[in-house]
Amino acid sequence: MSDPVLTTDAGQVAAGPPPAPGRFRRLSDRGLAVAFISPALLLLLAMSVFPLLWALYLSFTDYSATRGGRAYFVGFGNYTAILTSAQVHQRALTTLIYVVGAVTLQTVLGFTIAYLISRRTHGRGLLTTLFLVPMMLSPVVVGLFWRFMLDAQFGVINSMLGSLGLGQVEWLTRQRTALISLIVVDTWQWTPFIMLIALAGLTAVPKYLYEAASIDRASEWFRFRTITLPLVWPLLLIAVLFRAIEAFRLFDLVYILTNGGPGVSTETLSFHVYKVAFLGFNTGTASAYGILMVLVVIVLSQIYLRYLNRLKEG
């Protein structure tokens, strides 16, 4: 036998007896919302906001995690040292070359692959899945896998070049090829990400636009330039933003493939922060370094997002 159905003054239907008088009666919708949200909010504050504030505080001190002891205030000393350091400038340039190179290559390739897949009617799902495999692998696995592939003596890439009558290339131990190798490996792993987002954009383009264009006997290139690209472009730019932020933080591939070498020629900002933080345990300096990197990403992202918004409004 079911509970009697009650009707409130407002005409709403409520099941079961009214709530017992007590503290729960006073729990408003807002209170309920706070009760549900606060555990997650507290966790977020403890795991994310607090460490950020802690790092911000440490960035103004000479604190060392291993040495322990008191953290002495050094003002903007750490920030000044980082911003005026020739070593940091060199790592920033390396990172910039890497980000621009890798993201450009991934965008061009990712969009091209997505465009070609989107034109297929058969096997699109299978092809998409196959192309996504590299993205699903751990960067450590990818790094080790490519380290063996690119080995100058025993690697399969040089072996293939040899069988084609071409000479051996020192992929990971020469200044230019080492950075190119990093870009290529990162492109191999993350082109599918751009491809996936571009594919989503391409499949969302209304078909009637193409139909109208074909009635007008518009060329393939005209259709691409005036229909496909403008409609997919905003989505593609968001994918570029995500990839650029990720690439800016590159650490794992550098660590495994080149260890920053030869010398420091592939040492990115993230890898350098790691060295400052864990080789010298200069926690204060490393914190300032990290804060500056976050600021750079935030500022550049904001500029980029404003451009995106203008594009959307336009």
Add this chain to the structure above:
Amino acid sequence: MQLATVAMLLVATTVAACGDGGDDDATASAPKAPATIPELTTDPLTLSFIWFDWPPAQALEAFANAEYKKERPNATIKVNTVPNANWHDAMFTQFAARKTDFDIAILDSQHIGEAVTNGNILDITDFVKNNIDVEAYNPYLLAAYGQFPQAETGQRDENASLYGLPLLGDTWTMIYRKDLIGDQPPQTWDEMISVAEKCQADNPGVSGLAFHQANGSDAAAVTYNTVNGVYGGNLWDPKTRKIDGILNDAAGHEAMDVLVNKMKPLTARGSGNWFIDEVNAAVAQGKACIAFNWIAASGGLLDPKESTLGSTREQILDKLGFATLPSQKTNLVPLGGMGMHVSAYSAEANQVEALNFMKWFQRADIQKKWAAAGGVPSRTDALASPEFLNAGPFNQVYADSVPRMRDMWNVPEYARLVDIENTNVNAALNGAKSPKAALDDIAKEQQSVLDSSSRRGGGGL
């Protein structure tokens, strides 16, 4: 309004947390271990080590579980390993957290300074006095693996504090192809280069030399330090803490020139990131006339399953010879190996067990058994014992090399100093920097680290 309150609360919490920084005195020096071993537990106990992943780590775990359990059946030995490049970080990040999942840290000799000044390991001076016969050891080895500050002479200072005891001795051995260059190994460095050059020319596909050049750990740095020592150079002046002007003096530049312009052209293409495993692989596959590697990592070369040089150990030994490093202006060789050090943050029962293990491990009979199991001892009696000398063809090389050893700087700034040297030597070996610029940069940057270590703020880049 509410957001502002939350933000203020967070800032207040942060500032309050920062105030609890502890005091400097608490971490100024290492805590002392008891002079005598307190009562041991009879409860089941796991004694954990931390080391990097290489054959001696597996040998230690197997040996200790087989032998130590005979006396302490309740104790299990676990040797946790990490990749070599992560070894320092794995230990010192745990030290930074003031909590370790290991009881015994196997520290490189140069790590001792950092661990001692941060208070991460126990001061075992009194324990050693009461439990260990220090006269049984080669004094240089005992000092290298346990003493801090390092004696300027490199010999043990009887009044200095001890923080560790030897676990595994090591140095470089020259591995040469008897079938390609003859039974007699080259005696001087110049002769070695000539022999390697001729061997490479006579044997297409085989490189004259194979040695450590990698960017990580201390790979390229040890290579340069070895050549520097052989050509009469010095790494620094420990009295004045001067590196600039000493490392990059005429002898230093000559050593860098020999390494980059004479030795590097005799190595395989793309070997600029080679370390222990890659050098061993080149030897085992018959791709190198002469190679240099740590003795403790050379055992696998005699394994027919891993070698193309023969189907039995004897066949491989017909082709491979092991010799002490050639000399030139001096006969110095690099000191390798490590000591055992008790974590200051380990549970008390485990610290006590660790001390007992160390006392047991240093016994003469156990050191001989350890030698027979593949270990490299530091006691002079074990070094001269047939158990050690007959255990491997390179063990005599180690025994002969002991009086010739030279270590690096045993200072708290070691990790940064070695990184500077490693990246710059690696850059010179791979054409990213000229040899002269690389050496001058090392000297300048290392000097800056030493000079700024006592200053506050803005350092560490």
